[in-house]
Every structure is written in structure tokens, then in C-alpha cells.
Amino acid sequence: MTYPDEVVTFTIGQVANLKKISTYTLRYYDEKGLLPKVMRDQNGTRHFTREDLQWLDMIKCLKNTGMTLEQIKYFVDSTYQGAKTLEQRIELLKNQVEKIKLTILEQQNYIEQINKKIKILTNEK
Amino acid sequence: MTYPDEVVTFTIGQVANLKKISTYTLRYYDEKGLLPKVMRDQNGTRHFTREDLQWLDMIKCLKNTGMTLEQIKYFVDSTYQGAKTLEQRIELLKNQVEKIKLTILEQQNYIEQINKKIKILTNEK
DNA sequence: ATACACGTTAGAGTTAACTCTAGGTCAAAT
DNA sequence: ATTTGACCTAGAGTTAACTCTAACGTGTAT
Structure with a gap:
């Protein structure tokens, strides 16, 4: 209750x-x-x-x-610490978003790299 | 030389x-x-x-x-171990590609989540 | 009344992936 | 001949992020 x-x-x-x-x-x-x-x-x-x-x-x-x-x-x-750190926190989060975007690009490159390897292995069959 | x-x-x-x-x-x-x-x-x-x-x-x-x-x-x-594990290795790599694709989706969701937070903080100004 | 489930703390143990130290070998440069 | 620098091994130390243990407290059910 x-x-x-x-x-x-x-x-x-x-x-x-x-x-x-x-x-x-x-x-x-x-x-x-x-x-x-x-x-x-x-x-x-x-x-x-x-x-x-x-x-x-x-x-x-x-x-x-x-x-x-x-x-x-x-x-x-x-x-x-309140309002005085507001700008700083927004910056930090924007920064984090940029980092994530870079990680995604990196991961996409790794996918390509692995796909190339898959192709090579497939041709060995 | x-x-x-x-x-x-x-x-x-x-x-x-x-x-x-x-x-x-x-x-x-x-x-x-x-x-x-x-x-x-x-x-x-x-x-x-x-x-x-x-x-x-x-x-x-x-x-x-x-x-x-x-x-x-x-x-x-x-x-x-050579050719006898070829299929297995191809499978493993294909699997890894799928995992990476999921990670990318997850990371994109996190970007959205952070952007929402940035919006909230920006409105506090 | 006592057992049980769930909460608490302090502190020890675990795991992955390094990272370093000590004590040694060896080849090239002075 | 000796110093320098790069290599070697075995084993200890580090770090982050848990994960667990022991000993204890509390509230509800039988």
C-alpha cells in the first residue's frame, strides 16, 4: 500500500x-x-x-x-555539483558520441577484414 | 643483402x-x-x-x-589442424561478423540514448 | 521460539590481459 | 677487451571490474 x-x-x-x-x-x-x-x-x-x-x-x-x-x-x-558543470557534462557526452561513431567505423572495417578472410578460406575448399 | x-x-x-x-x-x-x-x-x-x-x-x-x-x-x-577444420573456421568467422553487426546496432542505440540526455541537459540551460 | 530469506559490512579471491624485473646470452662497436 | 644494446626466460606485480566469504542483523512465517 x-x-x-x-x-x-x-x-x-x-x-x-x-x-x-x-x-x-x-x-x-x-x-x-x-x-x-x-x-x-x-x-x-x-x-x-x-x-x-x-x-x-x-x-x-x-x-x-x-x-x-x-x-x-x-x-x-x-x-x-549542479548547474555550473552543465556545459562540461554536455561536452563530455557529445565527445562520447563521437567516440562511439569512431568505434562503429572501426567495427565496420573489421567486418570487411573478416569477410576478406572468409572469401580466402572459401576459395580453399 | x-x-x-x-x-x-x-x-x-x-x-x-x-x-x-x-x-x-x-x-x-x-x-x-x-x-x-x-x-x-x-x-x-x-x-x-x-x-x-x-x-x-x-x-x-x-x-x-x-x-x-x-x-x-x-x-x-x-x-x-589444416583443411579438416576449414568449414568450422568459416562458420566461426561468419558468426563473429554477426556479433559485430549486433554490437554496431547496440552502439547506435547508445548514441540515441546519449543524444536524448544531451537534449535534456541542453534544455536545462 | 526458531528458522528462513534477505539485507548489511569488511576484506579476500578471481580473471584477463598485460607489464615489469632480475639475471642471463650474444653480436657489434669502440 | 669491454661496453652497449637488443634479445632471452621465469616468475612476480599490476589493473579493472567484479565476485565471493564470513559473520552478523532484521522481519516474517510456522
């Missing part, structure tokens, strides 16, 4: 299921400062909000596009 | 320079069985042929598209 002004939250196990990330990893990310807003109750138990889940999506996105956790932490920290 | 039937070879240091891979890494790859054909002279010094350099390109290609060194070794081993 949730009252109008109550915030829906999730335990670490629920988040693990929803986002397919182990509880170990979630605690590790929290420890590393990647999830600075996660609430705790009087027992010390974590309660993740929808906003925290969105952060997890952002972390996944940046991580899977080649950022280290250290770089992601830098972005998270910037965010919590 | 090289005679007609001499094979041009490179020392580990030359290969390191040419391919921008440290000598440490080259020895490590050799040790792991990723470069089974590298010749040695009477002193034990490695001599890399052009074919070895081509293998290094292949290793780089497979590694940078997500294969582990263990998986690459499997491919290398298959190759040296």
Missing part, C-alpha cells in the same frame, strides 16, 4: 532482477560512488528509487561504450 | 615498432600459443615473417571485436 506522496523504492535484490546486475556489482557501484543518491533505512538497507534505476541505465550505457568506472564516476560527481 | 630465396624477417623490437604492440605483449602472445609459427635462430631469438605479421593483424581484429585470447587461440589452433 503506497500513499500519494510515498516514493516507490526497490531493494537491492529487486534491482538485481530488474536490471540483470548482481547484488555484488550493485553494492560495488554504490561503494565506488556511482550511485550517490541511494537511500538507506534505519537498518542500513538500501532503497533504490526510479531515478537510481535511470542512473543505472546511464552507467550501463557509458560503460558499454567504453568508459571506465572512474570516468563514469567523474560524470556522476559533475552532475551532483 | 637478401638473396632471392631468403625470407625477410623481423626481430621482436621491429615488430613492436611496426605494429605498435609492446615486446612484452608479443612474447606474451607467443607464450599463449597465438603465434605458433614464429621462428627462432640458434640463440633463441625470434624471427617474425610477413605471415606472422598478418597473423598479428588477425589477432588484433578478433581481439578488438570482442574475442578473448583464449577464443583466438582456438581459431589459431584450428588453422594449424
Whole structure:
């Protein structure tokens, strides 16, 4: 039962299921400062909000596009420093998009390279 | 001075320079069985042929598209088992191309995700 | 009351892929 | 003859990102 002004939250196990990330990893990310807003109750138990889940999506996105956790932490920290880092964060994200575009080009080259090899092997038959 | 039937070879240091891979890494790859054909002279010094350099390109290609060194070794081993593994190797490479294509799609999704975030941040200005 | 499921921490262990160190050999240059 | 520089090996150390263990707390079900 949730009252109008109550915030829906999730335990670490629920988040693990929803986002397919182990509880170990979630605690590790929290420890590393990647999830600075996660609430705790009087027992010390974590309660993740929808906003925290969105952060997890952002972390996944940046991580899977080649950022280290250290770089992601830098972005998270910037965010919590507020408006004065806004330009910087926009720049960082634009930069990341450019990096991803380069990776895609690189991957396309690798496809061509492998296709050439496939052709050579096919001719050996 | 090289005679007609001499094979041009490179020392580990030359290969390191040419391919921008440290000598440490080259020895490590050799040790792991990723470069089974590298010749040695009477002193034990490695001599890399052009074919070895081509293998290094292949290793780089497979590694940078997500294969582990263990998986690459499997491919290398298959190759040296000769014609009977030809089909298998072609399959493996076709499979790798499909994986890369999926990665590219994934990366394109991440670009969209980041662009959305950039838009949100830009509207905060 | 006690068991069970789920949460907590601190700290140790794991894995892949390097990366380096120490101690050695050998060929060419001074 | 000795120094220099490039090579060698065995084995230790590093780094990132987990992954697990041990010992403990709490809330619900029987």
C-alpha cells in the first residue's frame, strides 16, 4: 500500500532482477560512488528509487561504450555539483558520441577484414 | 643483402615498432600459443615473417571485436589442424561478423540514448 | 521460539590481459 | 677487451571490474 506522496523504492535484490546486475556489482557501484543518491533505512538497507534505476541505465550505457568506472564516476560527481558543470557534462557526452561513431567505423572495417578472410578460406575448399 | 630465396624477417623490437604492440605483449602472445609459427635462430631469438605479421593483424581484429585470447587461440589452433577444420573456421568467422553487426546496432542505440540526455541537459540551460 | 530469506559490512579471491624485473646470452662497436 | 644494446626466460606485480566469504542483523512465517 503506497500513499500519494510515498516514493516507490526497490531493494537491492529487486534491482538485481530488474536490471540483470548482481547484488555484488550493485553494492560495488554504490561503494565506488556511482550511485550517490541511494537511500538507506534505519537498518542500513538500501532503497533504490526510479531515478537510481535511470542512473543505472546511464552507467550501463557509458560503460558499454567504453568508459571506465572512474570516468563514469567523474560524470556522476559533475552532475551532483549542479548547474555550473552543465556545459562540461554536455561536452563530455557529445565527445562520447563521437567516440562511439569512431568505434562503429572501426567495427565496420573489421567486418570487411573478416569477410576478406572468409572469401580466402572459401576459395580453399 | 637478401638473396632471392631468403625470407625477410623481423626481430621482436621491429615488430613492436611496426605494429605498435609492446615486446612484452608479443612474447606474451607467443607464450599463449597465438603465434605458433614464429621462428627462432640458434640463440633463441625470434624471427617474425610477413605471415606472422598478418597473423598479428588477425589477432588484433578478433581481439578488438570482442574475442578473448583464449577464443583466438582456438581459431589459431584450428588453422594449424589444416583443411579438416576449414568449414568450422568459416562458420566461426561468419558468426563473429554477426556479433559485430549486433554490437554496431547496440552502439547506435547508445548514441540515441546519449543524444536524448544531451537534449535534456541542453534544455536545462 | 526458531528458522528462513534477505539485507548489511569488511576484506579476500578471481580473471584477463598485460607489464615489469632480475639475471642471463650474444653480436657489434669502440 | 669491454661496453652497449637488443634479445632471452621465469616468475612476480599490476589493473579493472567484479565476485565471493564470513559473520552478523532484521522481519516474517510456522
